[in-house]
Amino acid sequence: xxxxxxxxxxxxxxxxxxxxxxxxxxxxxxxxxxxxxxxxxxxxxxxxxxxxxxxxxxxxxxxxxxxxxxxxxxxxxxxxxxxxxxxxxxxxxxxxxxxxxxxxxxxxxxxxxxxxxxxxxxxxxxxxxxxxxxxxxxxxxxxxxxxxxxxxxxxxxxxxxxxxxxxxxxxxxxxxxxxxxxxxxxxxxxxxxxxxxxxxxxxxxxxxxxxxxxxxxxxxxxxxxxxxxxxxxxxxxxxxxxxxxxxxxxxxxxxxxxxxxxxxxxxxxxxxxxxxxxxxxxxxxxxxxxxxxxxxxxxxxxxxxxxxxxx
Numbered sequence: 402x403x404x405x406x407x408x409x410x411x412x413x414x415x416x417x418x419x420x421x422x423x424x425x426x427x428x429x430x431x432x433x434x435x436x437x438x439x440x441x442x443x444x445x446x447x448x449x450x451x452x453x454x455x456x457x458x459x460x461x462x463x464x465x466x467x468x469x470x471x472x473x474x475x476x477x478x479x480x481x482x483x484x485x486x487x488x489x490x491x492x493x494x495x496x497x498x499x500x501x502x503x504x505x506x507x508x509x510x511x512x513x514x515x516x517x518x519x520x521x522x523x524x525x526x527x528x529x530x531x532x533x534x535x536x537x538x539x540x541x542x543x544x545x546x547x548x549x550x551x552x553x554x555x556x557x558x559x560x561x562x563x564x565x566x567x568x569x570x571x572x573x574x575x576x577x578x579x580x581x582x583x584x585x586x587x588x589x590x591x592x593x594x595x596x597x598x599x600x601x602x603x604x605x606x607x608x609x610x611x612x613x614x615x616x617x618x619x620x621x622x623x624x625x626x627x628x629x630x631x632x633x634x635x636x637x638x639x640x641x642x643x644x645x646x647x648x649x650x651x652x653x654x655x656x657x658x659x660x661x662x663x664x665x666x667x668x669x670x671x672x673x674x675x676x677x678x679x680x681x682x683x684x685x686x687x688x689x690x691x692x693x694x695x696x697x698x699x700x701x702x703x704x705x706x707x708x709x710x711x712x
Contacts, residue, residue, distance in 0.1 A: 415435075609623075669681050
């Protein structure tokens with residue numbers, strides 16, 4: 402018999418990634434807040450694979466609470482899809498981009514309180530070659546950056562670590578040819594990066610598209626077709642706002658399925674992890690998971706119901 406069919410508090414599988422930037426955060430107050438809100442956490446010991454742990458304990462709990470960053474959430478996505486369990490997030494990572502997209506508190510204790518008071522609302526997932534992602538998948542500059550950005554540097558420098566690694570990668574970055582198939586057409590472009598966003602934020606402060614949300618049922622594509630590395634620096638303000646698609650040397654559109662091919666296999670970065678290679682088949686999985694979060698109209702940055710302009 403599952404916990405949901407019994408009387409009493411809801412039972413939460415609580416998992417924290419100790420390697421996350423704030424993975425050593427004391428959970429005592431978090432546990433107290435959860436119990437006060439009618440949620441009893443339990444924490445299996447000695448089990449490192451969060452996907453296996455979630456599947457093993459799925460029948461005995463009502464929800465999953467994950468403490469960590471975007472990589473932690475990414476790793477758990479297959480088990481969340483398979484079990485259908487709703488997700489609560491304790492932002493303990495470096496960038497916490499999904500938490501920011503959802504308007505979650507940055508303080509883990511306040512995030513725990515939100516889990517006890519808000520609904521588990523549907524969210525989309527991106528999928529590339531069978532690998533799920535919440536925020537964005539990229540080929541080119543961001544994938545090279547993910548390869549250079551070590552866990553140690555993220556833990557030591559935080560979001561500043563992204564900038565330090567980015568300078569190194571920029572110095573050796575060269576445009577490459579990409580073949581893009583979408584909506585019945587094929588385009589050939591020279592680019593330093595293509596990105597396919599499911600959510601709103603990524604990369605410790607960048608925005609996929611100014612109207613993007615994690616539950617809009619679409620993917621937001623952009624390609625940085627810049628001739629010189631210094632042009633990327635000039636685009637940084639627009640990349641932070643999500644308005645880069647308005648620039649003449651940036652190709653941008655919204656869709657639900659894309660195939661990206663390159664002359665030789667290139668790694669694909671999904672939520673900060675290198676998970677697959679081109680050719681890359683992207684698609685959106687609408688309402689694939691449920692996450693405890695504020696109503697869309699209460700999230701910062703995008704008004705409820707706002708949709709991106711048509712491609």
